[in-house]
Amino acid sequence: MTGNETERRGLNVDAALLAYLLPVLGPAYILVLRKDDAFSRYHALQSLSIVAALILAPAVWILFSWLVSLLPFGGVVAAYVFALVVAVYLAVVVAWVVGIVNALRARRSPVPFFGRILRV
Numbered sequence: 001m002t003g004n005e006t007e008r009r010g011l012n013v014d015a016a017l018l019a020y021l022l023p024v025l026g027p028a029y030i031l032v033l034r035k036d037d038a039f040s041r042y043h044a045l046q047s048l049s050i051v052a053a054l055i056l057a058p059a060v061w062i063l064f065s066w067l068v069s070l071l072p073f074g075g076v077v078a079a080y081v082f083a084l085v086v087a088v089y090l091a092v093v094v095a096w097v098v099g100i101v102n103a104l105r106a107r108r109s110p111v112p113f114f115g116r117i118l119r120v
Contacts, residue, residue: 016043016103023051043103049114057088
């Protein structure tokens with residue numbers, strides 16, 4: 001048995017990876033059907049925090065833009081604030097890659113930026 005196999009013994013790395021590759025269906029599968037697998041459940045919750053950021057960033061921007069559009073220079077302000085949405089999406093890509101690497105290496109560390117939102 002190789003070193004990687006001994007590190008992964010007892011941890012379902014495939015299910016944890018599935019949580020990141022299928023962002024909504026993977027975590028749903030793990031949280032419903034694999035309730036006893038703590039490692040996969042951890043990564044499912046990490047994946048859900050990334051999905052939450054993907055949904056909330058543009059939603060908050062739309063609400064903010066609508067409120068600011070009532071001001072004389074609101075459109076310009078909203079356009080500049082959109083840069084924050086782009087920054088969040090770049091952070092999501094970084095967090096997603098780190099989550100995949102953590103799952104493949106059988107690590108239980110939070111993804112950057114969003115990992116501490118849903119703690120296990």
